[in-house]
Amino acid sequence: KPFYIKHRDYYLYVSRLVPYKKADLVVNTFRKLNKPLVVVGEGTERKKLEKLAGRKTAFVGVVSDEKLIQYYRHATATIFPQREDFGIVPVESQACGTPVIAFGKGGATETVVDGETGIFFRDQSEDSLISALEKLKTLKINPQDCIKNAQKFSEQNFLRQFKLHFDKAYKLR
Numbered sequence: 001k002p003f004y005i006k007h008r009d010y011y012l013y014v015s016r017l018v019p020y021k022k023a024d025l026v027v028n029t030f031r032k033l034n035k036p037l038v039v040v041g042e043g044t045e046r047k048k049l050e051k052l053a054g055r056k057t058a059f060v061g062v063v064s065d066e067k068l069i070q071y072y073r074h075a076t077a078t079i080f081p082q083r084e085d086f087g088i089v090p091v092e093s094q095a096c097g098t099p100v101i102a103f104g105k106g107g108a109t110e111t112v113v114d115g116e117t118g119i120f121f122r123d124q125s126e127d128s129l130i131s132a133l134e135k136l137k138t139l140k141i142n143p144q145d146c147i148k149n150a151q152k153f154s155e156q157n158f159l160r161q162f163k164l165h166f167d168k169a170y171k172l173r
Contacts, residue, residue: 007074008074008075008076009036009074009076010035010036010037010038010074010075010076011030011035011036011037011038011075011076011077011078011079011101011133012037012038012040012071012072012075012077012078012079012093012098013026013027013037013038013039013040013041013078013079013081014040014041014068014071014072014078014089014092014093015040015041015043015082015089016041016042016043017039017041017042017043017044017045017046017049018043018044018045019044019045020082021043021081021082022081022082022103022124023039023041023045023049023081024045024048024049024052025081025124025125025126025129026039026079026081026129027039027049027052027053027054027057028052028126029126029129029130029133030053030054030056030057031052031053031054031057032054032126032130033130033133034054034055034056035056035133036056036057036058037053037054037056037057037058037079038057038058038060038071038075039053039057039058039059039060040060040061040062040063040068040071041061041062042061042062046059068092069096072092072093072095072096072098073096073097073098075093075098076098077093077098077099077100077101077118077136078090078093078098078099078100078101079100079101079102079129080093080100080101080102080103080108080112081102081103081121081124081129082103082106082124083103083105083106083108084106084107084108085106085107086107086110086111087106087107087108087111090102090107090108090111090112090118091111091150091153092150093146094111094112094117094118094146094147094149094150095146095147095150095151096146096147097143097144097146097147098143098146099117099118099119099136099139099141099146100112100117100118100119101118101119101120101121101129101132101133101136102118102119102120102121103120103121103124104120104121104122108120111149111153112149113145113149115139116141116145116149117141117145117146117149118136118141118146119132119135119136119139120132
């Protein structure tokens with residue numbers, strides 16, 4: 001089997017491959033560390049990224065939802081290096097029991113619990129990402145904590161919270 005099928009033996013990056021998503025930061029860092037990385041997604045940067053990649057990086061393109069879930073479930077962690085208003089990738093990863101290494105700005109700070117369901121890195125630099133990768137090794141992250149945290153963002157929870165706020169607002173009239 002290819003290296004990236006082994007359970008918890010690779011890291012995962014899931015995104016459109018466009019400049020602001022910072023895939024180059026992840027690909028360069030994993031080439032430097034010679035660690036296995038699976039890149040899921042397509043975009044204008046793919047050819048450039050493939051040239052930057054080390055021999056342990058696999059580009060798998062766009063995959064089915066079922067295959068994506070398997071990649072999430074079997075990864076050591078999912079890398080989320082960009083700043084987004086929300087970002088569904090960290091929630092999907094945690095829903096599969098997999099921690100997230102995320103840039104500590106934007107929506108990730110509301111969906112990842114630092115030290116419990118993942119870890120933040122402070123600068124969008126290779127050194128900062130490498131430090132986070134090293135720190136993650138020292139943590140004992142429970143997959144069930146990741147799943148429980150992701151459930152906060154479920155459709156069912158959203159509808160329940162929306163109804164509570166709506167009812168409260170309606171009673172104030």
